[in-house]
Amino acid sequence: MNWKTFTALLRRDAHVARRNFIPLVLQTMLQPLLFVFIFGQVMIRSNFMPQSYRALLLPGIMAISMLMTGIQAVSMPLIAEFQFTKEIEDRLLAPMQIQWLAIEKVVAGMIQSVVSGIIVVLAAWLVMGTDVGVTFKNPGLFVAMVLLVALLSAAGGLTLGCSVGQTQIGLLFSLVLAPMIMFGCAYYPWSALKTFPVLQYAVLVNPLVYASEGLRGALAPNVPHIDTWVVLSVLVVADAGLIFFGLNRFFRKAVG
Amino acid sequence: MGVDVRVKDLRKIYNSPPPFAMGAAAFGSGRSAGGKKQKKQKMEVLALDGVSLEVEGGEIFGLLGPNGAGKSTTVGIVTTRIKPTSGNAWIGPHDVWRDQVAAKHLIGVVQQRPNLDFSLTAREILIFHAAYFGIGSHERTRRANELIERFQLKDRADDMVRGFSGGMMQRLSIARAMMHDPEVLFLDEPSTGLDPQTRLLLWEIIREYNRAGKTILLTTHNMEEADTLCNRIAIIDHGKVIALGTPAELKASIPGGYLLRVKFSASADGLAERLGELPGVTEVKPKGDGIDIYADRGGPLVGGIVAAAGACGVDLSDVHISEPSLENLFLHHTGRSLRQ
Numbered sequence: 001m002n003w004k005t006f007t008a009l010l011r012r013d014a015h016v017a018r019r020n021f022i023p024l025v026l027q028t029m030l031q032p033l034l035f036v037f038i039f040g041q042v043m044i045r046s047n048f049m050p051q052s053y054r055a056l057l058l059p060g061i062m063a064i065s066m067l068m069t070g071i072q073a074v075s076m077p078l079i080a081e082f083q084f085t086k087e088i089e090d091r092l093l094a095p096m097q098i099q100w101l102a103i104e105k106v107v108a109g110m111i112q113s114v115v116s117g118i119i120v121v122l123a124a125w126l127v128m129g130t131d132v133g134v135t136f137k138n139p140g141l142f143v144a145m146v147l148l149v150a151l152l153s154a155a156g157g158l159t160l161g162c163s164v165g166q167t168q169i170g171l172l173f174s175l176v177l178a179p180m181i182m183f184g185c186a187y188y189p190w191s192a193l194k195t196f197p198v199l200q201y202a203v204l205v206n207p208l209v210y211a212s213e214g215l216r217g218a219l220a221p222n223v224p225h226i227d228t229w230v231v232l233s234v235l236v237v238a239d240a241g242l243i244f245f246g247l248n249r250f251f252r253k254a255v256g
Numbered sequence: 257m258g259v260d261v262r263v264k265d266l267r268k269i270y271n272s273p274p275p276f277a278m279g280a281a282a283f284g285s286g287r288s289a290g291g292k293k294q295k296k297q298k299m300e301v302l303a304l305d306g307v308s309l310e311v312e313g314g315e316i317f318g319l320l321g322p323n324g325a326g327k328s329t330t331v332g333i334v335t336t337r338i339k340p341t342s343g344n345a346w347i348g349p350h351d352v353w354r355d356q357v358a359a360k361h362l363i364g365v366v367q368q369r370p371n372l373d374f375s376l377t378a379r380e381i382l383i384f385h386a387a388y389f390g391i392g393s394h395e396r397t398r399r400a401n402e403l404i405e406r407f408q409l410k411d412r413a414d415d416m417v418r419g420f421s422g423g424m425m426q427r428l429s430i431a432r433a434m435m436h437d438p439e440v441l442f443l444d445e446p447s448t449g450l451d452p453q454t455r456l457l458l459w460e461i462i463r464e465y466n467r468a469g470k471t472i473l474l475t476t477h478n479m480e481e482a483d484t485l486c487n488r489i490a491i492i493d494h495g496k497v498i499a500l501g502t503p504a505e506l507k508a509s510i511p512g513g514y515l516l517r518v519k520f521s522a523s524a525d526g527l528a529e530r531l532g533e534l535p536g537v538t539e540v541k542p543k544g545d546g547i548d549i550y551a552d553r554g555g556p557l558v559g560g561i562v563a564a565a566g567a568c569g570v571d572l573s574d575v576h577i578s579e580p581s582l583e584n585l586f587l588h589h590t591g592r593s594l595r596q
Binding site for chain 1: 357375
C-alpha cells in the first residue's frame, strides 16, 4: 500500500472541500437548522410540542446531516467525475491499486460526515439553548455510533455514486433521499410507528432509521429507541455490505 | 536504455458500448439483427483481435489507423485502464495487470480528451499529480514552474481550468503527464484539435522528451504526424496490426509506390489486363466503379491508360494520382482511406 499516494489524494479532497466550504456548509446545514428552529423553538415555545421533544430531535437531525453529507460528499463528485470529462482518470493512474482510491473517497466522506455532525450539534445548541436534555455519559458508545454512521453514509455514497448517472440525480433526490429522510425516524422515534404496523417494519430497510435510533440511544437513552446492540449489529453488517458492494461497483466502473 | 512496452495476443470484446475514445469501434458488432420477437441480445463489439507489438525502449512508436481501429483500446490496456479479454501487456519487466502499481510508476498518459481535474487550478493540477507520485514538495513546485513556462501556460497558471481553451487543456494534460518524469509516455491522438503552431510546439516537446531516452507511444490518424515523428509505425485496422515498420520501409512496401485511381465512362472486359501490361505497373485492383493502379510512375502513365481505354472502346473520365505515402499504404491494405 502506497501511503504517500493515499494521503496526497486525501489532501486533494481536503483542498477542494476547503475551497467549497461555505457553500458546502450552507447546502448541508441550512435545512436541519431551519428544522431545529421550527420544531425545537417555535413549536415548543408555542406549546404545540413538549420540551422533551428537543432531546428526541437532536440525534435525529444529527443523523440526517451526517448521512446526507457523507452520501453527497462521495456520490456527487463520483457521478460528475465518471462522466465524459473522465476527471477521475488522473487519480486512477496514481501509483496505487485503484480500490484504494475508492477507500480514500470513503475516508474523505467519513471525515466530512463527522464534521457536519459536530457542526449540527453545535448549531442546534445555539438555536435551542443548552437544556436540550442530551447526555454524553457514554462517550465510547457515542464515538462508535458516530463512526459507524459516518461509514454508512460514505459507503452508501460510494455505492450510489457508482450506480447512478448524471441524468438520474434529480430522481435520486426525489425518489430515494426525500422518502429516506421522512421515513428515517429522525423526527420521531421508531416506536411512534407502532400504530402503523406494516410501515413500522417496512422502514427497517431505511439505513437512516438505524442512524437516528443509534444516536438516540447514545445521546438520549431515556427516549424510547431500538435496542443499541441491535442497531450496532445492523450498522456493522450494513457498513460491511455497502463497502463490499461499493468497491465492486467502483472497480467495474473504473476499469473498461 | 529506455523502458520497452510489449503486448501479446491482445483481444478485447466490449459487452457494453465502449468508452468514448473508442466510441467509433462499431465494427464487428455481434448484435442480433433478429425479428421483433427475438430478445435484444447483449451488444458485443470486438475491438482488438489478437494484437502483438514490441515497442523498443527509447523509440517513438506510432499506432496509425482510422477511428475505431482499436488504437485507444490498445493504449487503454497498456495503461491499466482497460482489462483485456485475453492476452498480456508489459511495461518493462512489469505485467500491467499483475504488477499494476509498478507499471503505473513508469508511465505517463495523455488521453484523447482532456480529463483535467476541474476542481483545481492549472498549477494545483500539476502539483497534486506529482504528490500522487510521492514527489517532495520543493521538487514538485520546481517542476510545475518549469513545465508551466515551457508549455506557455504562465498567464493562466493560477486559474481554474474550467474556462481553458481546448489547446490549453491539451498542453496542460501533456505537462501533467510529464510531471513525474515517466519512462514511457503515451499520447492518444495528441494533436487533435490543436492549431498548427501548437502542433509544432508539441512535436518539438515530444522529440525533446524522447532525446532524454524516454519511450513514446502515440496514436494518430494523421499521416504527417506519424511520418515525421515516429521511428516505427504499426498500422492497425479492425483490431489487427496490418503493417509494421519504419515510415520509409512501409512506404517502400507499397507496390510501385504511386497510386493512380482512375475511372472510365463504362466498364469494359479486358481493360484491367491491358492496364496491368503497361510499363511500370505492379498491381491493378478493380474497385467500385473505378480501378486502382499501383505503379512506379505517375503522370507518364496517363497516356498509356488513355490508349488502353480507347482500345477497349471506353473513355477515361477521371484520374487521381498520389505519390508514395502512408495514406496509400493504408489504402493498399484495407481498400479504404484513413479518413473514411
